């Protein structure tokens with residue numbers, strides 16, 4: 347029987363010949379991603395209670411990103427515990443303060459098509475851009491994963507989302523992601539979202555991973571993109587040689603989808619999600635003119651090199667409005683180095699941006715840059731639930747790096763196309 | 772198998788209602804007292820061990836916070852029946868030893884109906900109306916975990932027998 351990509355991966359990981367949606371199976375985990383937030387500090391006490399260790403330290407990836415750098419005694423304690431855990435269990439793939447886990451994972455070649463990966467973070471579907479299964483789980487389940495190397499799963503149905511055509515100027519993968527939150531809703535539990543179509547094929551990994559990252563906002567099990575040469579090149583760039591069968595990890599011709607949606611990228615305009623849900627999205631024009639106190643370029647989804655470059659396209663030769671502050675937290679140290687080398691960082695700083703450390707920071711209301719009562723913020727991040735970035739009376743709008751940068755210049759929400767001009771340089 | 776009175780809730784009951792952010796730093800017992808208080812203030816006060824929670828569509832939507840599911844465990848809820856569950860809530864609840872069953876006929880249950888739920892057979896008896904419903908049972912490996920009392924006791928058993 348023809349199978350979808352997610353069915354193939356689960357069939358392989360569970361040792362079954364074939365699986366169908368709804369089957370409950372136990373899978374062998376190829377890699378477990380732990381972060382400082384829901385990782386060692388939740389898991390270690392449970393391991394102690396069980397008087398047990400980890401199943402395979404080489405299959406555990408650990409990054410400190412949510413609480414870096416420590417801003418108080420509590421976060422310092424969490425980071426210390428995270429480092430002690432890595433030492434205690436001999437976890438070689440420990441990336442301490444290198445950047446946001448989801449980004450560091452890909453940068454260092456830990457992902458490959460066909461893998462079955464569990465992450466202790468809700469945005470774990472981001473890894474699915476590499477044609478692997480990667481889903482997020484709570485701390486209690488990750489305890490079982492690092493202990494046994496296994497997890498049970500209910501085989502999800504697959505929703506295929508095709509985007510065709512070329513983006514207009516100033517339109518990005520982020521605008522697709524925001525549009526889908528509104529179109530598909532946020533309650534797609536037990537579904538895998540498979541993104542395809544020539545628009546997606548034309549994207550680099552950076553943009554593809556925006557789509558899979560925000561499968562979390564759709565409530566899905568995971569988001570995935572079938573691998574192609576772009577995927578393999580990204581793996582090589584990260585120092586990993588793709589397996590000979592890497593490109594075979596794709597949905598079979600005639601595979602049964604739960605639903606297929608087709609969208610026209612050419613008709614898409616820059617989108618903004620208004621408070622307090624990503625699904626509350628619409629064309630940027632709906633909110634144009636809204637005064638903003640803070641513009642934030644950050645998070646796994648919105649502070650990769652490409653995102654910083656998009657912001658720089660707008661900010662080049664311009665200044666951040668005096669009524670607003672622009673904060674930039676590059677997604678990783680590698681991103682910072684690359685952005686420094688190609689001049690992107692210089693453009694952002696010249697425009698008046700404040701540079702923050704690489705990590706989740708203000709975005710999870712843990713680090714520098716949180717909001718005061720009643721403040722308005724526009725960000726490149728993925729969630730705008732009430733209180734997400736600080737005060738619960740603050741309003742958070744989501745947009746693309748273009749839209750956020752244009753707003754930073756105007757001091758109010760603004761259509762980036764007004765500043766970019768019509769033609770791609 | 773559990774038997775108890777039905778507590779009926781609607782669609783899209785979210786994790787903030789189940790575990791209000793205000794009490795996230797309280798003890799498990801204290802926090803459980805506030806479970807669903809803004810929807811039904813009597814629930815946490817009057818629920819008795821074995822009672823059954825009935826929800827509609829997308830039960831448990833929202834954050835991954837374990838406390839949302841843990842509260843039902845602390846209150847010793849016997850089972851949760853819903854038209855559909857949000858993914859992470861569903862898994863968390865099972866991990867805390869609470870059987871969750873997808874129940875298309877959820878709307879036939881009225882508050883206070885006496886229910887007997889057999890998660891192994893996938894059978895729900897409404898003792899008040901005398902009707903019987905068949906749903907997908909929990910599969911063996913999940914039942915084993917539920918019977919052990921949840922993931923941690925299950926792992927303890929598994930590791931004790933391995934040693």
Ligand code: SF4
Pocket residue numbers: 412446447448467469644645646647705706709710728
């Ligand atoms: S940047 Fe935000 S969404 Fe990404 S891992 Fe950190 S907290 Fe989660």
